[in-house]
Amino acid sequence: MAIKLxxxxxxxxxxxxxxxxxxxxxxxxxxxxxGALHSGHATLARTAVAANDVTAVSIFVNPLQFGDxxxxxxxxxxxxxxxxxxxxxxxxxxxxxxxxxxxxxxxPLVRVTSGPLGEKWEGASRPGHFDGALTVVAKLLHYxxxxxxxxxxxxxxxxxxxxxxDAQQLALVxxxxxxxxxxxxxxxxxxxxxxxxxxxxxxxxxxxxxxxxAALVLARALRLLEQRASAHxxxxxxxxxxxxxxxxxxxxxxxDVVDPRTLEPLAENCQDTPFRGEGLAIIAxxxxxxxxxxxxxxxx
Ligand SMILES: Nc1ncnc2c1ncn2[C@@H]1O[C@H](COP(=O)(O)OP(=O)(O)OP(=O)(O)O)[C@@H](O)[C@H]1O
Ligand SMILES: CC(C)(CO)[C@@H](O)C(=O)[O-]
Ligand code: BAL
Numbered sequence: 001m002a003i004k005l006x007x008x009x010x011x012x013x014x015x016x017x018x019x020x021x022x023x024x025x026x027x028x029x030x031x032x033x034x035g036a037l038h039s040g041h042a043t044l045a046r047t048a049v050a051a052n053d054v055t056a057v058s059i060f061v062n063p064l065q066f067g068d069x070x071x072x073x074x075x076x077x078x079x080x081x082x083x084x085x086x087x088x089x090x091x092x093x094x095x096x097x098x099x100x101x102x103x104x105x106x107x108p109l110v111r112v113t114s115g116p117l118g119e120k121w122e123g124a125s126r127p128g129h130f131d132g133a134l135t136v137v138a139k140l141l142h143y144x145x146x147x148x149x150x151x152x153x154x155x156x157x158x159x160x161x162x163x164x165x166d167a168q169q170l171a172l173v174x175x176x177x178x179x180x181x182x183x184x185x186x187x188x189x190x191x192x193x194x195x196x197x198x199x200x201x202x203x204x205x206x207x208x209x210x211x212x213x214a215a216l217v218l219a220r221a222l223r224l225l226e227q228r229a230s231a232h233x234x235x236x237x238x239x240x241x242x243x244x245x246x247x248x249x250x251x252x253x254x255x256d257v258v259d260p261r262t263l264e265p266l267a268e269n270c271q272d273t274p275f276r277g278e279g280l281a282i283i284a285x286x287x288x289x290x291x292x293x294x295x296x297x298x299x300x
Pocket of ligand 3: 065
């Protein structure tokens with residue numbers, strides 16, 4: 001394997017700098033993950049590798065973003081397989097720190113606050129989740145920041161890749177880097193789906209065959225709205241909600257159409273008038289033991 005595994009922030013820094021120098025490189029791509037990698041993550045890695053001289057991926061199951069200890073304990077950890085997948089995508093460096101490396105003093109006293117944008121939707125169901133996620137993303141972005149000048153003497157370009165599947169996380173990360181002046185470009189990667197439409201997620205493995213089949217209604221309902229939007233028809237959100245509610249194994253949490261940046265509902269656009277403009281249909285539901293989220297951009 002050409003890929004290299006590092007476990008400390010110091011190693012990540014020195015290896016990153018060494019690789020940039022060795023490749024005469026002027027750009028570093030960084031992909032934060034929690035491991036248990038699937039084709040969605042592979043696409044993030046591939047996108048980063050194609051656009052940068054050096055690519056680093058972090059694998060860290062961040063306790064700070066889990067409210068539920070059971071969810072944290074059972075989160076899948078598959079480092080060996082993850083390394084193989086990333087090696088095949090041409091990733092240079094994997095940063096897989098222990099919890100003590102990231103939080104040497106236990107719980108951090110000072111954290112990033114996600115504000116009102118972090119309290120709605122996913123934040124309402126998982127209180128504190130986005131403060132925990134943004135705090136670790138801030139730390140990871142600092143760890144991976146390319147050191148030293150690029151080959152041409154300027155600063156190395158620094159890009160970080162996030163999936164559109166976690167739309168609220170993406171919107172919050174964008175706000176964080178803007179509001180707090182992080183020197184990194186955030187690149188969004190479209191959601192990768194299974195052939196039947198289910199958005200890939202590390203937690204899908206906990207679905208039984210029957211639950212997985214039932215979960216397809218999420219993507220189906222989103223597609224319905226997408227089709228109506230592109231046909232310039234009224235979205236008729238209530239009928240799409242009804243479709244999801246008709247599936248007994250699916251316990252719907254929320255389903256709405258929102259502004260992609262603020263995640264504020266676009267209520268007036270969802271009923272009887274043809275949909276106009278840009279929106280994002282977002283959905284979350286519990287299917288068996290798993291909380292699933294999905295979304296689809298609407299453009300009309
Ligand atoms: N299907 C997907 N398509 C594109 N990007 C994805 C997909 N699934 C996850 N990602 C992105 O990969 C990065 C790491 O996500 P993470 O490790 O939490 O994986 P995950 O599959 O979302 O796991 P889970 O949903 O169980 O938390 C995030 O930026 C996330 O948005
Ligand atoms: C961005 C992230 C790696 C932070 O722990 C996580 O929330 C994820 O995998 O989406
Ligand atoms: N992909 C989002 C991370 C989480 O569910 O904790």
